[in-house]
Amino acid sequence: MAFADNRQFIEAMKKTGDVVCIKKEVDWDLEAGAIARYSNEKNGPAVLFEKLKDYPPGFRLFSSALANFRRVAIAMGLPPEISFQDLLKEYDKRLQKPFKPVVVKDAPCKDVVVEGKDVDLFDFPTPMIHEGDGGRYIGTWHILVTKDPDTKWSNWGMYRVMLYDKKRMVGMLSPEQHGPAVLWEKYAPMKKPMPFALAIGADPISSYVAGAFFGRGEEESGFAGALRKQPVELVKCHTNDLHVPAHSEIIIEGEIHPDKPLMEGPFGEFPGYSASPRRTWPMYKVNAITYRHDPIMTMCSVGFPTDDVHIVAALGKTHLYKKMLKENGVPFTDLFVPPSGTGLLVIVSIDPPHANVASRIGRVLMTGRIPHFVIVVDGDVDVYNMEAVMHAISTKCHPIRGITTHDHDIGSPLAPFYTHEERKLGIGAKAVFDCTFPVEWGIEKTPKKVNFIKGYPGSVQDKVLKNWKSYGFK
Amino acid sequence: MQKEYEIYVDNVAELPLDRETELEIRSLSPGKYKYEIKRVKAVLSASPKASQGDLLKLRLSLGEATSKVLGIKIVKELS
Ligand SMILES: Cc1cc2nc3c(=O)[nH]c(=O)nc-3n(C[C@H](O)[C@H](O)[C@H](O)COP(=O)(O)O)c2cc1C
Ligand SMILES: [Mn+2]
Secondary structure, three states: OOOOHHHHHHHHHHHOOEEEEEEEEEEEEEHHHHHHHHHHHHOOOOOOOOOOOOOOOOOOEOOOOOHHHHHHHHHHOOOOOOOOHHHHHHHHOOOOOOOOEEEOOOOHHHHHEHHHHHHHHHHOOOOEOOOOOOOOOEEEEEEEEOOOOOOOOOEEEEEEEEEEEOOOOEOOOOOOOOHHHHHHHHHHHHHHHOEEEEEEOOHHHHHHHHOOOOOOOOOHHHHHHOOOOOOOOOEOOOOOOEEEEEEOOEEEEEEEEEEEEEEEEEOOOOOOOOOOOEEEEEEEEEEEEEEOOOOOEEOOOOOOOOOHHHHHHHHHHHHHHHHHHHOOOOOEEEEOOOHHHOEEEEEEEOOOOOHHHHHHHHHHHHOOOOOOOOEEEEOOOOOHHHHHHHHHHHHEEEOOOOOOEEEEEEEEOOOOOOOOHHHHHOEEEEEEEEEEEOHHHHHOOOOOOOOOHOOOHHHHHHHHHHHHHHOOOO | OEEEEEEEEEEOOOOOOOOOOEEEEEEEEOOOOOOEEEEEEEEEOEEEEEEEOOHHHEOOOOOOOEEEEEEEEEEEEEE
C-alpha cells in the first residue's frame, strides 16, 4: 500500500531511522531551517518539528522529505538500500503507465475551513529558512495546482512562494514552466486572474512529481499514481473547481493576478547561493484556507547539496534526458545528473559513433534554461563515479577544442556565475565538455588508457585476480 | 516600545531622508507576524534617535545585512 500522506510516511521512516522527531520547542525563525540544512549537508534524516515557537501545540513542520535516494525508495515502497541504478530502472518502468486519480467527496484536508476575512496566512508555522531571505517561504515543498481554461489540463508544479501579508503571497512564475505558461499565455491576455490551489503536505510522491519534469499537457497526478502504484485521491477545492490531493495537510485557495506585481526574494537557492535578484512576480490573493487537525507544514531547506531539489533533479532529469536522447535518435551508453551538480550539469557516456557527437548531444539536451553544462565521456567511464568523470575531464577534454560554448542563450536566473544583469534577464551561455578523444585520430594516434582493464592482457588479469589472496592481499 | 523594521535596497545611499516617501518594509517585531510586509508612507532620518520613531535596518538585494540603521516614522499604512 502506498503512503496516503506524510503522516504514514513519517511513521514508516521512524522504523527505518530516516526521520528525527524533535519534541523540544524550535524557532521557526532560522532555527528550523538551520537544523534541516545541517542534516541535509550531513546526509542526515528528515526532520519533524513537533513544537514551533509562537504556534499552538499540534502545528508541526516537516522538512527534507526526499533529501536522499533512500527516502525516495521508501516513498516508492522499495528497499531503502536499493542502488540508484535499480531505483531508476523501477522509476522508468512505473512511469510507462500513468494511473488516473480518483475523486473523493470527503477529505481530511477539509477538517477546518477558514474563509474571507478570517484568512490569516500567519496562523501556520511558515519558516524563515535562511538569513537574508526576502520573507517566510510557505511554498518550498508543495504542489501548485492550476488548470488550462481551454483544455482543462490540470498541472502540478513546485515554484517557490513567499508570504507577503495575511492574505497575500508572491512567487516566482517563470514563463516556461507549465503553471506559469497558462497564466501568461491565457489568463494575462484575458486580463483575468488565474485560480490556484496550493497543496501543502501531500503524500511524498505527489509532492515529488510536482517538482519533477513531465511534458506540457501531461498531468502529474497520473504519474504520482503510477509511481505509488495506486491512484491518488483528489477532492474538489472549497472555493474553486480545482482538485487537490485529499490527504494534504493544508490547502490554500485563491487567484494569481498577473497584473498585480509584488516584490519577491531573495532566497537561498538550489545552486547553493542567493543569486537571483529580488524582483516582482504576480500576487497570489488568498480566499480560503482548509486544513487538517494538527496540520503539518512542509519545508525544503534549499542550498548547498544535498537537499530535496538535488534529489528530484537527479532522478527526474536523468529520466528526462535519457528520454530526450532516445527520442532524438542519439546513441549513448549511460547518463546521470549528479546531485552535486545541483541539476545544472549532466554527464553522458557514449561510444562515439561519429565526429562531434558531443556537440549534437549538447544541442538536444540544452534546449531549456537548464542544463548549463553537458559533460560527454567515453562509454568506459562510469557516469556515477565522480573520480572517473574528473579523470576524464582532466585528461581528455582539450582546453579549447574540447569545449563548445553556446553564447546568447537563455539561462537560469539562479545560475551564480552569470552577471547580475544576465541573471535579471534569464540569459546566459552554456558549454559542452567533450571528454572523448576525436574518432578521426584512429587507433594509431589515440593515447592508450593505462588501467588494470586496458593495460593488461585478459590472461594476465585473470591470473592476478585468481591468485589475489594467495599473494597476501585480503 | 521602539519597533524595528527592515528594507531591501540596491545600495545603502538610495533612500531619501527627511521627507515623506513610500516604502515597502517588513516588520521585525517578535511573534507570529514577524516578517509581514507592509507598504507605508514614512519619513526617514539619518539619526535613529532624532526621529523619535522606530528603527529601519537595511539589507542588500541579495540578502546581505548592512550595519546601517535609519530612523523611521510611519505616517500612514498603505494596502
Ligand atoms: C523543492 C523544489 C523547489 C523548486 N522551486 C522552483 C522555483 O522556485 N521556480 C521554478 O521555476 N522551479 C522550481 N522547481 C522546479 C520545478 O518544480 C520543476 O521544474 C517542475 O517541473 C515544475 O513543474 P512543471 O513542469 O509542471 O512546470 C523546484 C523544484 C523543487 C523540487
Ligand atoms: Mn507539468
